[in-house]
Amino acid sequence: MKQVYKKNKFTFWAFVGPVLIAYALVQLIPLLFGIYYSFTDWNGIGSDLKWVGIQNYITAFKDATFLQSFLFTLKFTIPSIIVLNALGFGLALLVTRESKFTNILRTIFFMPNLIGGLILGFIWQFIFTQVFAGLGKVLGQQWLMGWLSNGKTGLIGLIILMSWQMAGYLMVIYISSLQNIPPELLEAAQIDGANVWQRVKNITIPLVRPAFTVSVFLTLSNSFKLYDQNLSLTAGGPAKATEMLAMNIYNTAFQFNLMGVAQAKAVVFFLLIGIVSVTQVYFSKKGEVEA
Numbered sequence: 001m002k003q004v005y006k007k008n009k010f011t012f013w014a015f016v017g018p019v020l021i022a023y024a025l026v027q028l029i030p031l032l033f034g035i036y037y038s039f040t041d042w043n044g045i046g047s048d049l050k051w052v053g054i055q056n057y058i059t060a061f062k063d064a065t066f067l068q069s070f071l072f073t074l075k076f077t078i079p080s081i082i083v084l085n086a087l088g089f090g091l092a093l094l095v096t097r098e099s100k101f102t103n104i105l106r107t108i109f110f111m112p113n114l115i116g117g118l119i120l121g122f123i124w125q126f127i128f129t130q131v132f133a134g135l136g137k138v139l140g141q142q143w144l145m146g147w148l149s150n151g152k153t154g155l156i157g158l159i160i161l162m163s164w165q166m167a168g169y170l171m172v173i174y175i176s177s178l179q180n181i182p183p184e185l186l187e188a189a190q191i192d193g194a195n196v197w198q199r200v201k202n203i204t205i206p207l208v209r210p211a212f213t214v215s216v217f218l219t220l221s222n223s224f225k226l227y228d229q230n231l232s233l234t235a236g237g238p239a240k241a242t243e244m245l246a247m248n249i250y251n252t253a254f255q256f257n258l259m260g261v262a263q264a265k266a267v268v269f270f271l272l273i274g275i276v277s278v279t280q281v282y283f284s285k286k287g288e289v290e291a
Contacts, residue, residue, distance in 0.1 A: 038263035044253065056264035065240055066265060069248035072151070076158055076244065077223040083163050084219045085212065088170025093200070095171065096178050106175075110168035117165070121232025124161045151241030154234050158242065161229050166222065170215045177211035178204065213284035220280055224273050245269055
């Protein structure tokens with residue numbers, strides 16, 4: 001019996017051990033070092049460190065661009081969550097209907113997610129600056145010209161880019177949940193006279209709430225952490241009007257060489273995402289139980 005236990009224990013650590021080591025090296029240790037450096041005046045190069053306490057955090061909160069980036073990130077995140085999940089769920093409903101084009105549509109809708117964020121940013125930058133400008137000249141619509149030249153249209157452009165990239169990914173999550181709904185429930189509701197909207201509202205949505213929990217969590221965290229699309233589409237311009245939190249932290253570290261302040265901002269950013277994500281998952285799970 002002891003030999004079987006030891007063998008099972010060895011097998012367990014043989015599989016789990018390498019993953020734990022990789023996680024510690026890539027995630028845990030850098031996190032702890034980052035928290036430590038946030039209390040020092042480290043410049044990213046020298047080995048001489050001076051303990052400055054919470055001074056970096058005070059500097060971070062006094063930085064007007066940090067607050068501006070936070071507000072812009074919030075403005076971007078809220079509509080992105082709504083648009084992305086609405087699109088993903090709508091596409092899932094579309095491609096789960098019986099049709100000979102179902103597999104083709106699934107492939108087409110998912111393909112943008114396979115393209116890197118930087119490449120997508122440059123593609124949509126060309127569309128917004130060149131294609132939209134051309135259409136504006138032809139149609140005589142000035143609002144189509146200079147799409148990325150101000151914060152409002154730049155925000156809309158980022159939402160469009162994010163939606164085009166991630167909607168297909170969320171579609172896959174919703175498809176897996178929709179396919180687990182017992183078809184007899186929908187058939188019984190249809191026999192009882194429920195129309196399409198009533199079936200979706202009263203049967204489909206309540207039964208796919210776990211998928212909504214996962215999808216909202218993914219869109220929430222990805223929207224807050226967005227960097228590569230922000231860099232390639234607007235680069236934070238004009239005048240930092242579309243600079244998101246991740247880009248603000250990066251610029252603080254590598255453009256202004258304030259590693260300690262950047263680490264302090266990163267720690268605040270980490271805590272913010274953690275609190276918001278845990279709160280969202282808690283209330284979503286609570287809703288699932290009540291449902």
